[in-house]
Amino acid sequence: MKIAIAGGSIAGLACALTLTCTGHDVHVYERSAEPLRGRGGGVVVLRQMLRFLEQHGHRTRAMLAxxxxxxxxxxxxxxxxxxxxxxxxxSSWDAVYRSLCSMLPPGALHYGRNVTSVAEDADGVEIRFDDGATPVRADILIAADGTGSRLRSMLFPGNASSYxxxxxxxxxxxxxxxxxxxxxxxxxxxxxxxxxxxxxxxxxxxxxxxxxxxxxxxxxxxxxxxxxxxxxxxxxxxxxxxxxxxxxxxxxxxxxxxxxxxxxxxxxxxxxxxxxxxxxxxxxxxxxxSDALSPSFAKGRIALVGDAACTLRPHTGSGTSKSADDAVSLAEALATPQTDLVQLLNDWATARRSAVEPLLQKGPRLAQSFGLGYPSH
Ligand SMILES: Cc1cc2nc3c(=O)[nH]c(=O)nc-3n(C[C@H](O)[C@H](O)[C@H](O)COP(=O)(O)OP(=O)(O)OC[C@H]3O[C@@H](n4cnc5c(N)ncnc54)[C@H](O)[C@@H]3O)c2cc1C
Incomplete structure (x- = not known):
């Protein structure tokens, strides 16, 4: 399949990597004009992520911590x-980011491509950009555009992150x-x-x-x-x-x-x-x-991953590994023989949303134990 990904940070790159490993033609469209550098601080690289990358034959030493x-x-x-x-x-955000980028095939990453709208029909998705360039068509679009996800707002109007x-x-x-x-x-x-x-x-x-x-x-x-x-x-x-x-x-x-x-x-x-x-x-x-939870992690041919699907509190230390789990599970789901792609994405989304539920609840509980955040009602 031809798969487009909006957002070239950790979640987008992790999906690009797993879906490339399972044989798809994957293109990542990142709005930043150049590779993201010096972005962050530390991340807890949980073991699932390292295991996954090793399984796909990648040395993870550079990501080691x-x-x-x-x-x-x-x-x-x-x-x-x-x-x-x-x-x-x-580890550091930069080390994880650089490792993921280095494992992707040349030409998979497109910078300076800000996705502004999408239109879905029976055969695929058309993705449009703010630079007026020719729209791109794909069988599936993955929204990996972060906690303030424009795509989530388009798919589920009225849904926004909350401070x-x-x-x-x-x-x-x-x-x-x-x-x-x-x-x-x-x-x-x-x-x-x-x-x-x-x-x-x-x-x-x-x-x-x-x-x-x-x-x-x-x-x-x-x-x-x-x-x-x-x-x-x-x-x-x-x-x-x-x-x-x-x-x-x-x-x-x-x-x-x-x-x-x-x-x-x-x-x-x-x-x-x-x-x-x-x-x-x-x-x-x-x-x-902030907290963000998409009502569903898929709609039609569009799947949401990473912080766009759900933003976990940082105390859970699991944003990066959740992104990797999204990527692994999506690649595995799409590798199964399929008759109905939309149904398959919908099934993946339901399973994934229940899998992250415990982490979602853990974050505010931990924050409150430190006296942080608005009290829950
Ligand atoms: C304070 C803090 C501490 C954290 N600590 C940890 C930790 O210890 N361990 C851990 O695992 N995680 C941690 N996280 C979370 C982790 O950083 C994220 O969960 C993880 O990086 C996944 O991010 P993402 O790729 O979904 O989104 P983002 O990193 O937000 O990336 C979204 C990307 O999409 C691009 N984009 C946005 N809109 C468009 C558009 N319209 N078109 C094209 N591109 C677009 C953006 O430019 C950006 O590159 C922490 C987060 C915070 C806030």
Whole structure:
């Protein structure tokens, strides 16, 4: 089959890879004019994703992660209040992204292609772009266009993501920006600090070039803080150029006021060992945490995957692996002999939606246990 994918981030690329492995002609249309770089911080690469890639003959070393040995909670004075074994492999968004891109056939990725509308008929889907270029036809379209998915809104009008009442300040800073003694306890451990309605966590991730070498790696930190009011979240989401972003402000785009607020808050409210990470970060960034769930993960010949289908709370650490699971299950479903493609997609969508249900419920529960987000009703 000819399969088009709207969105060339983790979910779109994972689908492109599994569907290419199972013999389809796959094309990814990404609105960004160039490959996405330096996008994020850390991701927990759960084991299913590595297993899947190995099964398809891909070496996943480049995606492999800095191990953590302990999960340590500290108090405001830096004293350890709880210390448990923790063996999570933390990778970086960039390492996962680069690995997926490198495994795809040349010519599969098309940048600067913003999907604006789709039209479905009995034989396939026509995909149109904002640059006026000739529309593309495909047997199936996969919507992998993220939490604010335009395609989800088109298919299910009125369905939008909803703000969960808290934000994540985030940053990545090189391990070698610090005296080794000052950060010794943070190395290869996950360190957490919690106070009223906020949670800070940090762990090491690979260097931007994927290196796992000591001294080359980077600290990834996330600081979740309740921001229930539209006025404060609106101010933080307004970037240095005055543009009001929808749900996230990328590295380098935070306003001077937001940066000053962040630095002050870190100095006043974090243990010293953690506030030094914030102070040394060149380009912090921000994400408003939201929930999104599509009424169905498929409609006609269009399937939704990744955050477009459902956006999980980051505490579940499973957005990347869920995307990989979407990709594997969709490729397996499409490999079965088919008479009715629409029915097959519909069956896949029903099974997939029930499979992610427990993760969906886990996120708000975890957030509430940390005092984060709007209380549930
Ligand atoms: C604070 C935070 C922490 C997280 N931590 C983790 C973690 O530890 N572990 C983990 O596994 N996951 C984590 N995640 C989630 C994870 O990043 C995502 O779930 C995962 O990357 C899947 O994203 P996606 O590809 O569906 O969407 P996105 O990454 O949002 O990508 C959507 C893509 O579609 C493109 N696009 C949008 N509209 C169009 C259009 N009309 N036409 C063409 N292209 C379009 C965009 O440019 C973008 O490239 C975290 C998320 C957040 C917010």
């Amino acid at each position: 800095v191990p953590t040995h302990r999960r340590r909670w500290i108090d405001i004075d830096g004293n350890v209040t709880r210390d448990d074994p923790e063996l999570l492999p933390f 969960a009442g808290y934000i994540a300040w985030r940053g990545v800073v090189s391990e070698n920006a610090f005296n080794r003694d000052d950060v010794a306890d943070l190395i290869e451990n996950m360190t957490l600090y919690r106070s009223d309605a906020e949670l800070f966590m940090t762990f090491l991730i690979p260097a931007l070039n994927g290196s796992l070498e000591s001294g080359m790696r980077r600290f990834n930190w996330l600081w979740y803080r309740n921001e229930p009011y539209e006025s404060s979240i609106g101010a933080f989401l307004t970037g240095r150029d005055g543009h009001r972003h929808h749900a996230s402000v990328s590295p380098g785009e935070l306003s001077e006021q937001s940066l000053a607020y962040l630095h002050r808050a870190a100095l006043d409210g974090l243990p010293r060992t953690l506030s030094q990470l914030v102070a040394a970060t060149d380009a912090p960034f921000l994400q408003a945490i």
